[in-house]
Amino acid sequence: MKSIVQPTKKQRRKIVLEILQQQNRIEDYPYLIESLSPPQDITTLAPVGSGKNISIGIIGGGIAGLSAAFELRKLGFDITIFEAEKKRIGGRIYTHYFDRHKKYYGELGAMRIPISHEIVWHYIDLLGLKTTPFIQSTPADLFYILHRHACNDSEGQSVMENIYPAFDLTLREQKTPWIQLQNNAINPLLRKLSPKVRKEIIEIKPQYHPEIIKLDQLSFRNIFEKAGLSLGAISMLGNLSPLIGDFFYTSSIELYSEIYTLDFFSLYRIQGGSANLPLAFYRSFFDSNVKKYYPNIPPHLLGTIHLKNGHCVEQIQQKIPCGPVTLSSKNIENHSIHQQNFDYIICTIPFSTLRNIQLCPAFSSEKMQAIQELSYENSFKSAQFYKERFWEKEDIICGRKLGGSSATDYPLTSLWYPSDHYQYLNSPYAPPKEPGVLLSTYNFTLDATRLGNLPYNQRIFKINRQVEQLHALPKGYIDNILLDYVDINWNNYPWSLGGFAYYRPGQKNTFSWIAAQPEYQNKIFFAGEHVSGKHAWIQGALKTGIQAANHIAKDFIVKK
Ligand SMILES: Cc1cc2nc3c(=O)[nH]c(=O)nc-3n(C[C@H](O)[C@H](O)[C@H](O)COP(=O)(O)OP(=O)(O)OC[C@H]3O[C@@H](n4cnc5c(N)ncnc54)[C@H](O)[C@@H]3O)c2cc1C
Structure with missing residues (x-):
């Protein structure tokens, strides 16, 4: 299947259909389209401008909070987003740029968008973002397991010959x-x-x-x-x-x-880095040309958005039943405490961090249990900026790598090659020689903790040696070409305390419904990947952001 640089909705649907056909489950197509498309537009639930003078507090400036704000604005609400990070929005969409021109970067959080994730594509189109293919695998991917190398040929022959005997x-x-x-x-x-x-x-x-x-x-x-x-x-x-x-x-x-x-299947990346998605939402909030984003809504009927970045919510309080909700937040720089009342709240922060927030009164006992028990998995990522791309050289083991990934039983587990030279994949011309960024570690759970918790110098040393062994390079080869390094151990990141929600056996049945239900007599709604049916994907976070906004629209229009 040929990759299209910026697939239209029609092309995306055609590709989804083709993949389902190949998998012999075409019958899933209508269900997939229905589940993955954006929910009903908020303006079909309440008139534009009808939310004027109603205040909404959104806890968390990740993609769920940003999409909720974008939608709520259509009805005219007065919206305040509390984001603990001072200098960044986007939460677990986190691009690290190595150079001033933002040409070379590593994705410490989300990096790829599947063709079927229609809600992500909806906003990519709406916000005018550019995409290019994300190369998930190639025959040049390699395996290094029990000290044996194998290449990723389509028949699996190399693995059978070299890895099976171990x-x-x-x-x-x-x-x-x-x-x-x-x-x-x-x-x-x-x-x-x-x-x-x-x-x-x-x-x-x-x-x-x-x-x-x-x-x-x-x-x-x-x-x-x-x-x-x-x-x-x-x-x-x-x-x-x-x-x-x-x-x-x-x-x-x-x-x-x-x-x-x-x-x-058929994955894409956002040109210039995934961070461009939250950034595009942010720009839309403060752009004077609102017609670009809301062509059918008179500008004076739109709501306003205030971003309180560097403000960490520490307490959620409802003094009287059915009354307003008070958020207490701390300015992370000067530690001053601020209190603000809201008619509605959308809480998008992971349950792992919500666990450390004071709730007065407590939520329902089932919700408290879900917050306590819903499982989060760790993930560790390291990105290395090299002055030359050793992985694109003709003589590299299993052939030059213009995307794709390699896997090993070493703690680094998987390593991802950049897809920015993907156009040379089937070309007789070699890609130009230039620096490049390797996602030198992407692992989860036990290995993420075991590698990610090592002291800084030891961690880099281990990763460098493992990268060399994986590629059959001499010891010390990496040190001479490495320009810069960055990593993240998501369990240690204070604003998520984990990589993503991932059910333990039985947890979908026990907690998925209750985790997503509102609290404080429909005054506080929940959004975020953890309360969605698509954990660990932007798609899930966006869907719940839109749904939470819609729930508020339905609730306030009944009470009006
Ligand atoms: C390593 C990794 C790789 C991933 N890869 C992909 C991928 O390739 N494709 C994909 O689609 N998805 C991927 N995901 C998942 C995707 O990043 C998430 O599903 C999505 O970004 C979650 O958005 P969210 O808004 O639910 O949560 P978050 O992004 O965590 O947003 C929550 C926000 O709340 C803030 N916050 C937390 N506590 C407080 C507080 N007390 N007060 C104020 N603010 C607070 C945080 O700073 C954060 O900005 C990946 C995730 C990880 C960790």
Whole structure:
């Protein structure tokens, strides 16, 4: 399938349809389109301008909070966003720029957008952002497992020849390519669900179909065990596919959620960095040319947005039932405390940080339990800025890498090559020689903590040696060409205290509905990836941001 630089809605739908056809599950198409498209527009729920003089506080200037503000503005509300970071919005969309011209950057948070994530595309189009393909894998990707190298040829031959002998596999496993071993284990459980039931994988409902509850009880690892794979095969597959191996003890619903919505097919990146998405929202709030964003709304009917950045919310209080909600926030620079009353609140901060906020009175006991128990997984990312791209040289092991990723059983787990030379992928011309940024570590859970918690110098040393061994380069090679380095251990990031919400077995059934319900008699609504059906994706955060705005519109119009 040929990649299009900036796919239109029609082209996106065609690609989704083609992928589903290839996967023999065309019946999922209408459900996918329905679930992944933007919810009803807020102006169909209440008249434009009708929210004047109603105040709304949004806790968190991540993508969920920004999208909620963008939508609420259409009705004329008076909106205040509280963002703990002083110099940055966007939360877990976090691009680090290595140079003044912002040409070279590493994505410490979100980096790719699947073709099917229609809500993200809706805002990309609306805000006029540019995209280019994100190359997910190529035959030049390599594996380095138990000190053995293999290349990513489409037949899986190299892995069978070089990696299989290191594992204790059954005769049948030895003869089956690894992708097939993986698919044979994963796909039947999805296929056996009817399309209507499958859709529940990404839905938030008070009650789920018994088949979904069963699936939610299983961990990723259980899926492989149920398929009869040997211990050796499970370990090998976990290393070949770190996105599976790192999450062996997570609810399999998370795995099926990504398979169901084609999250690893036909991916894109935002030109100039993912941070351009939150930045575009920010610009829209303060741009005098509002017609660009709201062509059908008279400017005087639009709401206003105040951004209180560097203000960390420390307390949420409702003094009288059904009354206004008071937010107490601390200025992180001078530590002064401010209090402000609001008619409505949208709380978009992760439950991991909400746990440290004082709630007066407490939320419902079920919600408090969800806040306490909903599981978050760690992720660690390091980005390295090199004066030359050793991975694009002709003689590099498995061939030059113009995108894609490599995997290893070393703690760095996976490493991602930049896609900015993707146009040379099938070209006879070599890409120009220039500096480049390698995402030298992208790992999760245990390895994220084990590598990410090492002291700074030790961490860089370990990563450099692992990058060299992965690419069969001599020791010390990296040190001579490395210009700069940055990393993030998301568990240690104070404003998320974790990478993303990811259910443990049984948690979708127990907590997904209650986590998303309003509190304080419909005065406080919740948004963010953690209360969505698409954890760990911008799509989920955006959908809940729009939904929370819509809930307020519905509630206030009834009470008006
Ligand atoms: C390593 C990593 C890789 C990812 N890769 C992808 C990807 O490739 N594609 C994709 O689509 N998604 C990806 N995601 C997921 C995506 O980044 C998130 O789903 C999304 O950004 C979450 O947005 P949010 O608004 O729900 O939360 P956040 O972005 O966390 O926003 C919450 C905001 O609240 C602020 N805050 C927290 N506490 C307080 C407080 N007390 N007071 C005031 N403000 C506070 C925070 O500073 C933050 O700005 C990735 C996430 C991670 C961590």
